Amino acid sequence: MLLAIDVGNTHTVFGLYDGDRLQHHWRLASDRARTVDEYGVLLRLLFAGVGQPAIDAIAVSSVVPPTTQVIDAWCRSYLAVAPLVVGPGVRTGMPILYDDPQQVGSDRVANAVAAYERTRDATIVVDCGTATKLEYITRKGEYIGGVIAPGLGIAGDALFERAARLYRVELVKPKQVLARNTAHAVQSGLIYGYVSLVDGLVARMQREIRGPARVIATGGYASLLAPESDTIEEVDEFLTLEGLRLIYARNSGQ
Amino acid sequence: MSAAVLLAIDVSNTQTVLGVYEGKTLRQHWRLQTHTGRTADEYGVLVGSLLAGAGNPAIGGIAVSSSVPPMTQVIDTLCRTYIGRTPLFVGPGIRTGMPILYDKPQEVSADRIVNAIAAYERTRAATIIVDFSTATIFDYVSEKGEYVGGVIAPGLGIASDALFERAAKLYRVELVKPKHVIGRNTVHAIQSGLIYGYVALVDGLVTRIQKENKVRARVIATGGFAPLLAPESETIEEVDEFLTLDGLRLIYERNAQD
Numbered sequence: 001m002l003l004a005i006d007v008g009n010t011h012t013v014f015g016l017y018d019g020d021r022l023q024h025h026w027r028l029a030s031d032r033a034r035t036v037d038e039y040g041v042l043l044r045l046l047f048a049g050v051g052q053p054a055i056d057a058i059a060v061s062s063v064v065p066p067t068t069q070v071i072d073a074w075c076r077s078y079l080a081v082a083p084l085v086v087g088p089g090v091r092t093g094m095p096i097l098y099d100d101p102q103q104v105g106s107d108r109v110a111n112a113v114a115a116y117e118r119t120r121d122a123t124i125v126v127d128c129g130t131a132t133k134l135e136y137i138t139r140k141g142e143y144i145g146g147v148i149a150p151g152l153g154i155a156g157d158a159l160f161e162r163a164a165r166l167y168r169v170e171l172v173k174p175k176q177v178l179a180r181n182t183a184h185a186v187q188s189g190l191i192y193g194y195v196s197l198v199d200g201l202v203a204r205m206q207r208e209i210r211g212p213a214r215v216i217a218t219g220g221y222a223s224l225l226a227p228e229s230d231t232i233e234e235v236d237e238f239l240t241l242e243g244l245r246l247i248y249a250r251n252s253g254q
Numbered sequence: 255m256s257a258a259v260l261l262a263i264d265v266s267n268t269q270t271v272l273g274v275y276e277g278k279t280l281r282q283h284w285r286l287q288t289h290t291g292r293t294a295d296e297y298g299v300l301v302g303s304l305l306a307g308a309g310n311p312a313i314g315g316i317a318v319s320s321s322v323p324p325m326t327q328v329i330d331t332l333c334r335t336y337i338g339r340t341p342l343f344v345g346p347g348i349r350t351g352m353p354i355l356y357d358k359p360q361e362v363s364a365d366r367i368v369n370a371i372a373a374y375e376r377t378r379a380a381t382i383i384v385d386f387s388t389a390t391i392f393d394y395v396s397e398k399g400e401y402v403g404g405v406i407a408p409g410l411g412i413a414s415d416a417l418f419e420r421a422a423k424l425y426r427v428e429l430v431k432p433k434h435v436i437g438r439n440t441v442h443a444i445q446s447g448l449i450y451g452y453v454a455l456v457d458g459l460v461t462r463i464q465k466e467n468k469v470r471a472r473v474i475a476t477g478g479f480a481p482l483l484a485p486e487s488e489t490i491e492e493v494d495e496f497l498t499l500d501g502l503r504l505i506y507e508r509n510a511q512d
Contacts, residue, residue, distance in 0.1 A: 009420055009421050009422055010420075063421070063422060063423050064422045064423075065422060065423070066422075097438070098438050098439065099438045099439040100439060103439060103440050105423060130420055130421055131417055131421050131424065131447075132447065132451070134447075136436050144436060144438065145436045145437050145438040145439075145442075145443065146436060146437060146443055147435065147436065147437060147443050147446045147447045147450070147451065148417075148424065148437075148440070148443040148444045148446075148447045149417075149444075149447030149448065149451035150408070150413035150414060150416055150417040150447070150448075150451075151417075154413070154416040154417065154420045155407075155408035155412070155413035155416055156408060157416065158408055158412040158413055158415065158416040159389055159406070159407075159408040159409075159412065162267060162268075162388055162412045163267050163321075163388050163389050165321060165322075165323070165363055166389070166406065176466060177405065177459065177462040177463055177466050178394055178402060178403045178404065178405065178463050178466055178467065179403050179404060179405060180355065180356050180357045180402075180403040181356065181357040181358065181361060182361050182406070185403070185404050185405050185406040186406045188405045188406075188459075189389075189390070189392075189405045189406045189407030189408070189459070190407065190408075192405070192458070192459055192462055193390075193405070193407035193408075193455045193458070193459055194455070195458065196454055196455050196456075196457065196458020196459055196461075196462070197451045197452070197454050197455040197458070198454075199454065199458060200450070200451070200453065200454020200455070200457060200458050201435070201446075201447070201450060201451055201454050203454075204435040204450055204454070205435050205436055207435075208434060208435045208436055209436070
């Protein structure tokens with residue numbers, strides 16, 4: 001089985017694929033101080049819970065360089081598998097038309113590959129994670145570039161830490177946009193504010209490329225924002241894992 | 255400046271702005287860091303030497319809006335000790351001339367009321383105020399001049415700081431508008447996300463507030479990032495950097511009529 005690992009700034013997601021089917025998935029906090037042996041214990045327990053799967057392949061995307069080393073060492077010592085770490089030199093099957101292709105984060109490439117595989121059309125990917133990242137892929141399947149904005153979670157944290165009179169609120173949609181108390185005002189600003197940020201950026205991207213594009217969202221906040229969005233057509237929580245599976249297949253000649 | 259002047263002080267989470275009004279005219283203005291560890295004596299030295307640089311105008315009154323509770327006492331002491339005036343703090347019990355339709359009117363921070371008053375004085379129409387400070391704050395005043403409510407979103411500055419602190423591979427960029435929305439390198443991608451992303455956040459929220467209240471309200475922006483974002487916005491009609499100071503002047507006048 002293939003283990004796909006997506007190391008993000010906040011969470012690390014593990015997905016276990018049997019062929020092209022995601023059988024199991026787990027989410028751990030991306031703790032940069034966590035050691036190889038701690039990963040060893042945690043994952044051994046998680047794998048034991050699903051009947052000790054036979055893992056013979058691993059694909060990794062990481063946007064946290066120190067953690068990449070730890071995950072690589074864990075794969076080799078605990079699973080005896082050399083992982084495919086997506087980066088320069090790895091075949092993605094997608095032309096990267098960025099100024100410096102090596103600069104594009106591997107999560108962005110994995111998302112683009114998975115989204116285009118699904119649409120085979122001009123596509124915008126919206127990843128609502130630690131950062132809010134938008135990617136544009138042409139109808140021919142070329143990665144062009146994108147947009148990086150602060151994510152909903154970190155921007156909300158900053159608001160509660162830095163504004164003296166504000167306090168943390170539950171992240172739910174208030175009944176109205178215009179609020180008559182502070183808790184609703186903050187909920188409205190975070191949810192309708194971020195939906196506006198995404199919809200506005202997608203609209204500006206579509207205007208710039210002079211044509212429509214399919215819009216697929218992923219990331220921790222996608223399912224919260226998508227129902228209010230005018231532009232997001234589809235949510236796939238596991239888009240990055242799916243992209244890792246596709247990139248692995250393209251590199252192993254399958 | 256021979257006649258007595260009004261000193262207006264707007265204490266917000268990141269910066270404190272001081273303005274000297276001669277009648278309705280803003281003669282001088284200064285911007286200081288809001289530092290809750292700084293004492294009344296330290297502010298006294300700063301403000302004293304700024305006023306000296308302006309020829310030591312005779313200060314007849316002081317109006318203060320503070321959205322930082324620990325600073326309120328410091329500013330109060332500063333005014334009494336170094337200027338010899340008792341400041342008027344905008345808050346419960348102060349006449350604003352504007353009905354506040356919030357669930358708990360005392361929950362609306364002073365700067366928001368002050369902005370609303372200054373904006374409505376200018377438009378005399380349904381108005382949305384967008385204040386780009388530590389938070390991005392939206393306030394809506396009805397056509398009849400009632401403060402109805404608002405929206406609070408993270409500010410551009412603190413949200414971008416969070417991005418650089420929390421995302422391992424991203425780095426601080428200069429806050430300028432990139433040529434294209436779709437960035438082909440990381441610097442342009444972040445500049446696009448910050449500038450076009452925030453413009454989209456503002457335009458989207460303003461549009462939603464207008465739709466929900468079935469009005470075509472006037473839109474006035476203020477705060478540090480207003481001049482950067484307003485040119486790209488489809489909804490902001492006007493920028494007034496000194497809206498809060500102007501509101502403090504109006505409230506002072508309304509309370510001095512007693």
